[in-house]
Amino acid sequence: MRQFLCETMEGIKWLFFDMGSTLVDERIPYEYRLRKIAALSGVSYENVYEGAMELYRQNRKGDLEIAKQYGVPVPAWNPEGEILYTDAAKCLDILNGRYRLGIIANQRPGTEERLKKYGVLKYLDLVVASAEEGV
Secondary structure (H helix, E strand, O other): OHHHHHHHHOOOOEEEEOOEOOOEEOHHHHHHHHHHHHHHHOOOHHHHHHHHHHHHHOOOOHHHHHHHHOOOOOOOOOOOOOEEOOOHHHHHHHHHOOOEEEEEEOOOOOHHHHHHHHOOHHHOOEEEEHHHHOO
16 A cells, blocks of 8 residues: 555645645634524524534535525634644644645635644645635
């Protein structure tokens, strides 16, 4: 298996990562958002959660669509509770010497500062975030 992986990675110079739910665990901010949708709509958190999960399983944006279904505004993203996944820094450290590494992510402003706070900006050669690119 290792030989296969080495052969398939030959010639690759760059590896790009998404940020949310890839390097950064966003479960707590998503829970906060869904709880806020429940409070605004008067629907139980469990119903909002199950509805959002069903939409996610359909490859749709569950949190955004469930708010629309209940006719409430999408609550602002609350970054409190975002944490780096346990092995993310170790993974980037291992890959750093072998490849150029980058982030391409749909993120709000301040992405590089957050990556620096998490201690992983030093491993990255390029950070492209949607908000900073005006997309």
